[in-house]
Amino acid sequence: MKTDQTHDIYLTATPYHILLAIGHSSDNKKSDNKKILVLRPDFLNYKLMIKSLELWDKCPFYKIILLNGNFSQNSFKIKHKRLSYILSSIDNIPKIKKLVDSLKDCGKNIFIFNDTIPEFQYICYENKINNNTYIEDGSAAYSSNKTIKNSQKLKTIVSKFLFGNWYTPTYHNLGTSKYISNCKVFYPDLANSNLKNRNIGELSKTILNQIDKNYLDIVKKLYDLPELPGNTLIILEHSEFISANIEYIKLIKELISKKIKNNEKILVKYHPRETDHYMGEIINNNVSYINQSIPMELIYLTLDTPNIEIYGGASTALLTAKILRPNSKVFSFANTLNLKDEQLKNTFKAIEITLI
Template sequence: MNSVYLVYTPYHILTAAGLASLYDESDKKYLVIVSDFADADMFCHVISKWNRNPFLEIILLDGRYNISNETEIKRVNVFRKNVRLLKDLFNTKLKDGCNAFIYHDANVEGQIIAYLNYKKGGTNFYVEDGTSAYSNYIAPTLPFYKILIARVVYGKFYENVRILGMNRYISKIMVFSPENVRTELRNKKIIKIPKQVLLSLNNNIFISNLLKSYGIDQKKLDIKNVFIAAHSDHLIKYNLMARYKILFGCCITELKDIHVKYHPRERIPDFLDVEKDPKVKIIPQALPMEILSLSLIGREPKMIIGDISTSLLTAKILLKPARVISLLRLLNSENVYPEEIFKKEGIIIPKKVTQLKKELKSHES
């Protein structure tokens, strides 16, 4: 049986590459990348040149990053085109069904693959999208008329998936931490993803080649502390920008050396105003944090600070010696849904600024 991997982020690509090269014994493997992030084409190129590339073909689709400023009609047309291209894939190269590894089954691309593959007798896997497999977050219910419109525009297969992994055509769930999987997913077969899926990528030239694409020499990396900046849209939406800058100021004051990592989709240049600060270095914005974490194994930073980013969870998994801190309680964030899994994995969550300062001072001294 053949297999197809549908991915939307650099994190997805990393786990797909690891799974396909280490554990997938399928005859032919296809990678479908939906361009929901910057540099999707660069990732496509690096994988195709990788000497251990496990994929017979890599298909690059337009995604939300390309069309973020387009009209709703143009966005819908892009998604309709993606549905059409995926139908062609199943009609020509995956005629007999396959193992489909789907990283986002709420999006229309994931739903059409799950539907077509189920009808052909294939097996559909939801592969964890980060914290969503463990949190208690439930997406809002779409108005009935919007669901009807989606079914008319895309097809009768469309459904309002409010919890990732709950698409009716998905039967198996793949996660790094099965013991922490959210209750709603436990009625499906749970499969543990070995940590080696990610670690193996650091034992060959894949990660170093990705870093070279960003002008970074892996052997010269020297990072003491990392601050993973939240997306400014989130901070503005919840009126958190002023408080966030105060918390970041605490980190700059207490830490002697800090690297700032802005979100890959951030559109406000250097909103923390750190470019001219000699104590602060800016990591290339488009570089995914997961790649940075992999490249730092064996020379871990002292501290990694963020809010609710999946990158914090990945960093804690990969960089055990590092102290990982989440600011979610200090921000009084309405999105506190990753808190339980963060606590279980040993991520520190200060409730007061004095606690944060104490953590920063104790680890820097």
């Protein structure tokens, strides 16, 4: 028999997931549910993010559970990234099972941002008779549906052998696991058909711009974040997505050079998972590099310049820029990157992001 004490469990793997979890859990102030944050650290400097929550007296989570991840202290130190990822998931599943067992007499609401992660899908599988909600993982919710290839069908069989028959990879079609009962996105009308065919609802845009000021102050101090005056903000794509695109790198450098000549201040930020700083180090008093592990959304909330030009590729941060910096001009290098995803490009156009 279930007790009256219901738990809301947020399954996160990136800084953006954590920020959405903070906003969503804080937005539901009337709920007496106990809230747990589960983190698989797949980004650099994750300890600072955890520390910021521990220092925040209004933190909505009474418990933070740290799993193994690509950048965790106990991660498997092998060169093959995919194998390291698999080993981490195998190591994490017993920890997730322990959490499930400890709450077996409680109602559970699961909030998941990436349902292809095996250990996260496992808790949804265990909770399948209850409420499992997919919250958008950014631009993936607005990307074209991906067709499962024959090679991926074999991968599915291998995955079931490794993790259990309950597991089915969603590949790039996030939110499509059979254990998901609801999904929430910022722009339901623009979501891909996989999500539209589910019980889809709108995610309140206020959950991002109402982050507690005390928490922002803690983040600033922890990350030693200076004042960030700037006319231009450039969000760099992860190196695995640009495929040595010379035109993209050339265009970025030309943009920076042009802004320097106009004596404009430029802010540059690498992807949170980036280990190859492919742009090199541009030494100039007008160019500042932002700590890559800080979510862009926190940068938007702490920027000193009310109107700023924001440039990126297919980044989620372009979508959230339109929410948090509505008066700023936002540009996507989608055409330069030869982005084939027409649905994502149409989404950008629909919310007035200029394609270049």
